[in-house]
Amino acid sequence: MNAEEFRRRGKEMVDFVADYLENLEQRPVFPDVQPGYLRSLIPTEAPLEPENYEEIMKDVDRVIMPGITHWHSPYFYAYFPAASSYPAILADMLSGAIGCIGFSWAASPACTELETVMLDWLGKMLQLPESFIAGTRGHGGGVIQVHNGVQTSAFQPIPFKQHPQRWFAHSRGTASEATLMSLLAARCKIVRQVQSINPEMSEPEIFIKLVAYTSEQSHSSVERAGLIGGVMMKKVPTDSTYAVTGDTLKKIVEKDKEEGLIPFYFCATLGTTASCAFDHISELGPICNEQNMWMHVDAAYAGSAFICPEFRPLLNGIEFADSFNLNPHKWLLVNFDCSAMWVKKRQDMIGAFKVEPLYLRHENQESGLVTDYRHWQIPLGRRFRSLKMWFVFRMYGLQGLQAHIRKQVSLAKEFESLVRADKRFEICADVIMGLVCFRLKGSNELNQNLLKRITKRREIHLVPCHLTGRFVLRFAICSRTTESHHIREAWKHITQLTFELLQESIQ
Amino acid sequence: MNAEEFRRRGKEMVDFVADYLENLEQRPVFPDVQPGYLRSLIPTEAPLEPENYEEIMKDVDRVIMPGITHWHSPYFYAYFPAASSYPAILADMLSGAIGCIGFSWAASPACTELETVMLDWLGKMLQLPESFIAGTRGHGGGVIQVHNGVQTSAFQPIPFKQHPQRWFAHSRGTASEATLMSLLAARCKIVRQVQSINPEMSEPEIFIKLVAYTSEQSHSSVERAGLIGGVMMKKVPTDSTYAVTGDTLKKIVEKDKEEGLIPFYFCATLGTTASCAFDHISELGPICNEQNMWMHVDAAYAGSAFICPEFRPLLNGIEFADSFNLNPHKWLLVNFDCSAMWVKKRQDMIGAFKVEPLYLRHENQESGLVTDYRHWQIPLGRRFRSLKMWFVFRMYGLQGLQAHIRKQVSLAKEFESLVRADKRFEICADVIMGLVCFRLKGSNELNQNLLKRITKRREIHLVPCHLTGRFVLRFAICSRTTESHHIREAWKHITQLTFELLQESIQ
16 A cells, blocks of 8 residues: 555545544444354455455454444443544544654654653643642653553453353453552662661562552552562552541551551552542541652542542642552543553652662673663654644643533433432442442342343443442443433433333332 | 544545655654753643644644654664554554453454454464464464553653763663563462462562573563562573573573572563574473473564564474564554564463462452452553554555565665675674664774764664674664665765764874
């Protein structure tokens, strides 16, 4: 394919994309395929000779589209949103064409520099403390992390089950990059501190005493970060709102210290996965500071909302944190992937892997290669992701982004009132952002059956969670194009299925 | 921006992209900006209200383009190639529009299933042993890993230096995902084995005895994988071709075993970063198998060439490996990022993080959340990357891809003959793929000065490496559009600068 053909095919693709997004509502949100459906639809080997472009596009309709879960359908209410906007798609096209791999300043100065400035822009929108802003002479700053850090079970097979509810058992494990990075930086910092007092202690001797903490409601990726880093990760119980309070953490930390452990890291969550609960970081922060523990604040989903003054108080206490992350690709109209992370002291991150453990020191020196490695590096880089932020921030403006957040929160509130008005249902957690956790009053089995019906009908799509042993349905406002009438339709559909379910259980 | 405006702007962007790529040759390959150049060109804060699209595109020309290192210019000979092709760009547009986050089968069945089949296609092109192919009932299989696993020094500041050669000191550290994943899986496997014999041994007690190996020529990311995983990583000396041989590894492993260590992992490299050397895996494989060590084979760059029968013998011995990776985004015309990894036993990867260390077991059970986490997961996913492979493999066909590899190798050979014909120069390593390592006979300083001149002139772009203490220039064939005349021009330019340099040093 030469440039001329690309011009033609590219413009056709733009129309294909626009058609897809404009007419998404007409497609069933959840696909009607069985595991293994695709393999039989395409050859078992790559072609020897080039094929025709038209054939490939026909196969997109024949092979791909039937197997897509349409994340941007206004009937998609599952997980958390994946952001999408036209300016971000345009910026991504540009990024693909430039195709630079920005693993260093020289590898493409614009790529590195726009990123630093965009993270400052976003940091200011969030009113982050000055210490997190890079500016021209700050000690902190932001970076776009690769989101999907470490897939811990990438090869999970797809068990074929007849039961429709089984579909949600196939998820793959990942460890969020920001959490892992902050944990490793904190681990490095504490090891150095301990060794400066007890130079005879080896790294593994210290590792065995280290203890990190996170909410029992925090995402499994936090736990996995502990596993990867080889340190103990304790889960802190939450209060009735599923949040960690200062008192609870303090007691556990003090007890662990008495037992000779070394508490060194706490990962707070603002907007938990299950119910969008907010840990009390203004209480937790001072405790972490006093106890010489790194505090990382994970606001992957909810963090975007802090650009609105009315939600910003939930971020109070961030001044005590060492690092913070949110994913603009979730709720800030920047297409996947774009994970933003800030640290107060860049030096903590830079230093994390520069100190070679003692057993490596000698060999490194012997090899004479250390200097080479520092001075030269193959492309292990990053796309030019900050272009997406730049396009989106400018095409929407802060006010446009705030309007997006507010609209989605108000849609969630609207859904909440519909649920509350029906006495058969209950709301299971405070509705603060765009997520509503609800269930039928009654057994877990009843709610599982309701979800099974919803999934089977494929008119709307949502996923469950467990809250204190109860099976709960999560209704997350996801698509940029979801409107009030979609919410009302969704609720009508749910109550219709509920009616059928309850009728049958009476019979 | 609505769909209608997107149709217009999208088509303009397609033309912008085609214009950029068609006229790339006319732009200086390396930018003439100083660190910090960008910040002063744009506002310090995001706009409150939406801006005009035309303004943004004007700023692309004003702000971004002057700071781009043009990786796809035919005058770019630095690092290793970053693949780019029109079919991949088209597929990526489609992927951006679908915007699904394929972290599980249900999250978008097509995304998961196409990936498995594309990795089988590629595996067959490479003639991987059957055990690495998923098929419908295989125990092995492939996955697209996120390439940029863990940035270990993401926040490295940019020191401003007048000396042009300093530019290559700003690289950021990363650990390749495939290496890290395989090391963690191997670590998990060995810990289980040791504990099954010595149930009283704790994880940290085992960790302290574990030892992994890799070539002294392997990429720094391998060393970092060891650091992240908290295990000792020893560097194995190489022979005169910069390759690890079986005898050398065997001696080191046996000595370590005598000293009570537990060798468990060896990362072989096919196509090292510095000089594209090939470890002797057909000798190393049986040793790893005998010694109960996981062998991972990293062929990030050179691996793509194994689709050509004449290069496939370099992969002989892969049947002894547990895992293997190559990056189609380097040399197989699939735009960044696309890192392919295969394992022989998917179960080894799946299992790696399912066994909670003892200290977690109790708490996990207490929290009652483990089951929830396995059964439900927020989007921590992956783009629909396999679409790029599908489009590229079909639009080029195996023969087209082979032609691309062969052309680039022949260009490297052509450059090699030009160098060899000039008695002032020497070739520093066998030219097997698309990389030529060469230098002026003489001091490191002389060669550093030559590179300084090359970088300063900005007509071509290349980076250095060190080989056994010598400063060496690396000339890598990178762009898809590089032709024989570019190679001859590049050589003419290098000899012209050499002439000037030598003249001045005489004076």
